Amino acid sequence: MAGNAAATGRSSSPPLAIEARGLVKRFDGFTAVDGVDLSVPEGAVYGILGPNGAGKTTTLRMLLGIIDPDAGYRRILGAERPHDVARAIGYLPEERGLYPSMKAYEAIAFIGALRGLPLKEGRRRGRELLEAQGLGYAADRQIRQMSKGMAQQVQILGTLVHRPRLVVLDEPFSGLDALNQGKLETVIRGLAAEGTTVIFSTHVIAHAERLCDEVAIIAGGRVPFAGPVDVARDRIPPQVRLETRAEDGPWRAALPDSVRREGRYWLFALPESGVEPLLRRLIEGDAGILSLSIERAGLHDAFVAIAGEAAARALEAGTPEEEGK
Structure with missing residues (x-):
């Protein structure tokens, strides 16, 4: 198949739901977004991951035409x-x-009507969606009678009632408890299974790591990385966790200079030569291996390596990356 695609000059890559190049937005002389590039394949779950104030919301608003970029290009569907x-x-x-x-x-139904869905059909679908989410009992309840979390679920369902091809969610997990966050993750997976493209912004790495096919890491209004989650994680070599019976000996020469000790474990990056030469030197040096595991880097470690410690601290704290953003 690949050969046929090459012969005809057609790309085997999926079509793009969103394509943006060099997006720039300034507010009163402050550059909130500085040359952002994005390519979101149709049917993907795509995350924009970064601290508060990094430019996530501004980027989404430019993509949707809510605000116009000062420079750059965008194509949506x-x-x-x-x-x-x-x-x-x-x-x-x-x-x-x-x-x-x-x-x-x-x-x-009202939110759906803003996107062209007839009110009668929106009311019918609204009740169906509420029932499917276990909220059928609240269908006739006024919004003012609902908890903040329930009201947010209603707004999420309004976002989906007209069955869009592209769903854009800005910090959708904010304000939801753990149970309802799990429900929303299930909804997003269901949309992806149906072929709907979902792009969402978040400052919570766990959501992006669990849900996303691809991510754009944004910091300081720029995107130092955009692509598959696995590629981001591969920026960092796999980590070795080693437990030995011996505390010292000739085998220590097999460990890199960057090795660190945490409790009874030695932690270090897997050497480029692989695990077999490492094992041989440990055995020949009488290390007395009690356990050895190789752990792939997580998205958090990749974020730190790509965006830097300051952006990672702001991400974890949920605080703005810099004043004024």
Whole structure:
């Protein structure tokens, strides 16, 4: 198949739901986004991962045409004007907002109507969606009578009620408890299984690592990495966790200078020569191997290596990366 694609000049890569090149946005002389490139394949779950204030929301708003970039290019679902395909997009903004007097199923229908879905059909689908999420009992409850978490679930369902081809979620897990975060992860996986493209921003690495096919790491308004999660993790060599009976001996020469000790374990990067030469030297040097495991780097370690310690600290703390962003 690959040979046929090459012979005909066609790429075997999936078509792109989102393509952006060199996006720039300035506010009063401050550059919030500085040359962002993104390529989001159709049907992918794509994460924009970075601290608060890194430029995630500004990037999403430019992609959707809510604000225009000062420089750069974007194409959404094949259109250069995002508003031309607005009815095929579902968008959950970072700032949540529903009319307090509306009933839950009506609120869902109303959001769908803004994307062209007839109200009658939206009401029917609204009740179905609430039932599927275990919230059927709250369909006729006013938004003001709901908890913050339940109201947020209603807004998420409103984002999906018109069955969009592309779903854009800005910090969707914010404000949800662990149970409802799990439910939202299930919804996102279900959308992906149906072929819907999902792009979401987050400052929580665990969500991106569990859900995303690809990520863009954003820091300081720039994207130092964009691509598959596995490729990001491979930026760091696998780590060896070694436990030995002996504390010292000739075998220590097999360990790199960067080795560190944590409790009873030796921790170090797997040598480029691989594990077999390492094992041979440890055995010949009478290390007395009690356990040895090779652990692939996680997305958190990759983020630190790519974006730097300061961005990682801001990510973990949930604080702005820099003042004014």
